[in-house]
Amino acid sequence: MNEIGVINPKTDPSRIHVLAKPTGSACNLNCSYCFYLKKELLYPGSNFRMSDEVLENYIRQLIESHRSDKVTVAWQGGEPTLMGVDFYRRAIELQEKYRRPGMTFKNTLQTNGILLNDEWCKFFNENDFLIGISIDGPRELHDAHRVDKRGGPTFDRVMKGLRLLQKHRVEYNVLVTINHVNANHPLDVYRFLRDEAGATWMQFIPAIERLTEGSVTMYQQGTTVSDRSVESRQWGSFLIAVFDEWVRRDVGKIFVQTFEAAVRNWVGMGSSGMCVFDPVCGHGLVLEHNGDLYSCDHFVEPPYLLGNILGQHMIDLVGSKRQRKFGRDKFDTLPLSCRQCEVRFACHGECPKNRFLTTPNGEFGLNYLCHGYKAFFQHIDKPAQIMAQLIRSGSPAAQVMQVLDQEYANQAEAFSKVGRNEPCPCGSGLKYKKCHGR
Ligand code: SF4
Numbered sequence: 294m295n296e297i298g299v300i301n302p303k304t305d306p307s308r309i310h311v312l313a314k315p316t317g318s319a320c321n322l323n324c325s326y327c328f329y330l331k332k333e334l335l336y337p338g339s340n341f342r343m344s345d346e347v348l349e350n351y352i353r354q355l356i357e358s359h360r361s362d363k364v365t366v367a368w369q370g371g372e373p374t375l376m377g378v379d380f381y382r383r384a385i386e387l388q389e390k391y392r393r394p395g396m397t398f399k400n401t402l403q404t405n406g407i408l409l410n411d412e413w414c415k416f417f418n419e420n421d422f423l424i425g426i427s428i429d430g431p432r433e434l435h436d437a438h439r440v441d442k443r444g445g446p447t448f449d450r451v452m453k454g455l456r457l458l459q460k461h462r463v464e465y466n467v468l469v470t471i472n473h474v475n476a477n478h479p480l481d482v483y484r485f486l487r488d489e490a491g492a493t494w495m496q497f498i499p500a501i502e503r504l505t506e507g508s509v510t511m512y513q514q515g516t517t518v519s520d521r522s523v524e525s526r527q528w529g530s531f532l533i534a535v536f537d538e539w540v541r542r543d544v545g546k547i548f549v550q551t552f553e554a555a556v557r558n559w560v561g562m563g564s565s566g567m568c569v570f571d572p573v574c575g576h577g578l579v580l581e582h583n584g585d586l587y588s589c590d591h592f593v594e595p596p597y598l599l600g601n602i603l604g605q606h607m608i609d610l611v612g613s614k615r616q617r618k619f620g621r622d623k624f625d626t627l628p629l630s631c632r633q634c635e636v637r638f639a640c641h642g643e644c645p646k647n648r649f650l651t652t653p654n655g656e657f658g659l660n661y662l663c664h665g666y667k668a669f670f671q672h673i674d675k676p677a678q679i680m681a682q683l684i685r686s687g688s689p690a691a692q693v694m695q696v697l698d699q700e701y702a703n704q705a706e707a708f709s710k711v712g713r714n715e716p717c718p719c720g721s722g723l724k725y726k727k728c729h730g731r
């Protein structure tokens with residue numbers, strides 16, 4: 294059992310979050326930046342299919358580990374649809390078998406969309422699945438890296454899957470990997486997702502492939518990155534450009550996970566809702582196809598294997614000293630430059646997997662994306678403060694759009710009247726001709 298022998302209501306989370314990978318790293322695509330394909334090396338000779346024994350133990354233990362009545366059952370890969378729809382029918386059956394009175398389930402499934410058909414989408418609709426579909430933007434940007442086993446494009450097949458989700462009224466959101474190519478086209482990506490893909494909830498994930506002696510390995514090691522990786526500067530500019538469009542017209546209609554988390558941290562809500570922007574982490578674990586439980590999706594490596602759920606109950610592994618230390622290390626290993634940083638309350642040094650730079654003082658562990666995050670969080674300070682104030686006063690955050698419209702109108706009027714050598718109305722302290730008048 295865990296440290297005190299039972300679930301500790303004071304210290305254990307009321308719910309735990311596990312990403313189950315029923316096909317392990319097996320996938321029907323070969324996206325060039327995929328960090329998970331390499332994980333097949335962990336299980337040589339495996340058929341990469343979750344057995345019924347592992348599935349039943351997983352569902353039962355997940356339910357037993359929850360104090361909350363709301364249970365999220367998250368499926369991911371690899372490509373989880375390779376298991377076939379009957380696997381998930383069985384999962385629903387087991388959820389019914391072990392359900393406690395009053396308990397509700399939300400199944401989520403992250404897919405590349407290639408295998409979706411009417412049967413899948415009907416099943417998703419009937420069982421209230423939330424589907425995450427991976428798409429990197431319009432055709433050319435998507436096909437730059439999201440290719441099949443023969444290196445061929447996948448955009449049309451993914452869009453076909455997405456249209457089927459729409460046809461069957463399945464709830465879906467989009468996951469976008471921001472890499473060296475699409476990072477240069479923030480508004481093309483955002484507008485495509487909003488206007489063509491009909492997404493109202495978006496997740497942007499930075500692609501960062503660390504290299505060891507010039508190669509990507511299955512370990513988070515190395516202090517250089519591949520050419521496909523997004524640059525820190527690009528990541529910051531991407532977020533800023535999308536934020537500027539969002540904050541002027543889409544607040545309250547379109548949900549961008551990074552922006553929601555940022556505003557929550559500006560409000561001071563206790564948790565941002567994203568592990569990377571919280572002071573500590575460790576509540577999102579990964580279950581491999583054979584029952585092995587790892588500390589985190591980004592640390593599916595032998596040193597972070599907590600145990601196997603066929604031998605130990607999941608709650609004991611989740612509550613183990615090792616896992617708690619893993620979570621606390623996010624804070625304990627912050628370099629001094631993060632501890633003294635003016636935007637630490639929003640950034641918290643982001644994810645430890647990306648902390649492989651050396652600070653100007655020679656301390657190891659600065660986040661590779663630091664430059665971009667600093668620029669982004671500084672840029673959004675004013676609108677984020679306005680939204681935080683609105684939320685605290687019980688008003689909708691969407692009112693920020695009217696406040697900013699009024700400010701821009703006032704500023705435009707002031708610009709139209711100012712002389713070239715007078716102070717710039719924006720308050721920069723520079724002459725107008727050296728600032729907005731340039
Ligand atoms: S290591 Fe990174 S991705 Fe994993 S739980 Fe911690 S912050 Fe989240």
Ligand code: SF4
Pocket residue numbers: 630631632634635636637640641642643659660662663664666667
């Ligand atoms: S912006 Fe940079 S220095 Fe500041 S907390 Fe984030 S990673 Fe650390």
